[in-house]
Amino acid sequence: MPSPAPPPRSAAYAEAARLAEDVVEAPDDIAASQAFRRHLVNRLTQRALRTAGQRARERSER
Amino acid sequence: MKPAVFDYARPQTLAEALALRGQHGSDSAVLAGGQSLMPMLNLRLARPEMLIDLGAARELAYVRPRDGGVAVGAMARQRDVELAAQADGGNPLIAETLRHVAHGVVRNRGTVCGSIAHADAAAELPTLFTTLGGVARVASAAGERTVTGADLFAFHLTSTLEPDELLREVWLPDLEPGAGWAFTAVRPPPRRLRARGRVRRRRAGRRRHDRAGAAGYRGVAPTPVRADAAERALAGAAAA
Numbered sequence: 001m002p003s004p005a006p007p008p009r010s011a012a013y014a015e016a017a018r019l020a021e022d023v024v025e026a027p028d029d030i031a032a033s034q035a036f037r038r039h040l041v042n043r044l045t046q047r048a049l050r051t052a053g054q055r056a057r058e059r060s061e062r
Numbered sequence: 063m064k065p066a067v068f069d070y071a072r073p074q075t076l077a078e079a080l081a082l083r084g085q086h087g088s089d090s091a092v093l094a095g096g097q098s099l100m101p102m103l104n105l106r107l108a109r110p111e112m113l114i115d116l117g118a119a120r121e122l123a124y125v126r127p128r129d130g131g132v133a134v135g136a137m138a139r140q141r142d143v144e145l146a147a148q149a150d151g152g153n154p155l156i157a158e159t160l161r162h163v164a165h166g167v168v169r170n171r172g173t174v175c176g177s178i179a180h181a182d183a184a185a186e187l188p189t190l191f192t193t194l195g196g197v198a199r200v201a202s203a204a205g206e207r208t209v210t211g212a213d214l215f216a217f218h219l220t221s222t223l224e225p226d227e228l229l230r231e232v233w234l235p236d237l238e239p240g241a242g243w244a245f246t247a248v249r250p251p252p253r254r255l256r257a258r259g260r261v262r263r264r265r266a267g268r269r270r271h272d273r274a275g276a277a278g279y280r281g282v283a284p285t286p287v288r289a290d291a292a293e294r295a296l297a298g299a300a301a302a
Contacts, residue, residue, distance in 0.1 A: 044246045051246070
């Protein structure tokens with residue numbers, strides 16, 4: 001059974017996070033590969049967007 | 063290791079500091095808290111002939127609400143700014159970001175302007191400044207100029223300040239009403255120095271929650287950076 005489509009906000013967050021990966025200029029080094037850094041940027045961006053969105057809603061409702 | 067030999071000056075006023083800076087130029091370094099510069103001196107990564115300590119310039123130790131934001135003087139300690147921002151509430155991202163800077167003992171000594179002028183691409187405060195589009199007041203004996211956001215940074219550990227200038231104040235804007243914010247980071251294992259994270263600010267209208275935003279990143283490029291394409295995508299999605 002196909003999974004339901006994500007809500008529009010989640011899709012926008014995912015797209016923004018994908019685009020944000022391009023900020024990574026650091027090359028592979030002893031600490032991490034560039035691919036892993038791009039992965040971190042993507043995941044942390046989505047996490048930050050969800051938190052910021054939730055806080056914005058809470059602020060507006062006050 | 064111990065620092066190389068240097069002369070030390072502790073001016074009482076900004077004018078005295080600027081005169082010294084003008085006199086010694088690139089042979090001088092400005093000490094404003096010392097939480098970044100002192101280790102560099104000890105490792106001899108920095109070898110100034112003259113160290114100008116702003117610690118006695120009391121006129122630079124202030125945190126003031128101004129023009130819909132907060133003005134932070136060169137000698138305002140990070141902890142003081144954190145507490146002031148917490149009390150003021152105009153921009154919760156400032157206090158949240160400062161809580162990620164090292165630990166309390168360092169924040170008691172370190173200054174916001176000192177960290178920003180140090181221009182570490184992996185540091186929290188230069189990224190906060192870039193993300194918020196802060197305004198830096200840069201002074202020299204010849205006068206003052208302002209520098210906005212990312213224009214303050216040229217490369218890792220390299221700002222766009224001239225050798226005779228110093229960063230006398232930064233101004234950080236309040237968030238708009240209804241705005242959301244978040245700071246997220248990957249914490250390295252103990253004793254590792256590298257970290258990556260991002261400062262995130264989003265603006266939201268009173269009725270819509272996805273109008274526009276700003277996203278800043280540290281530790282991924284030679285300077286703190288904003289994700290312009292992601293910001294445009296978010297703005298577009300909110301407008302649709």
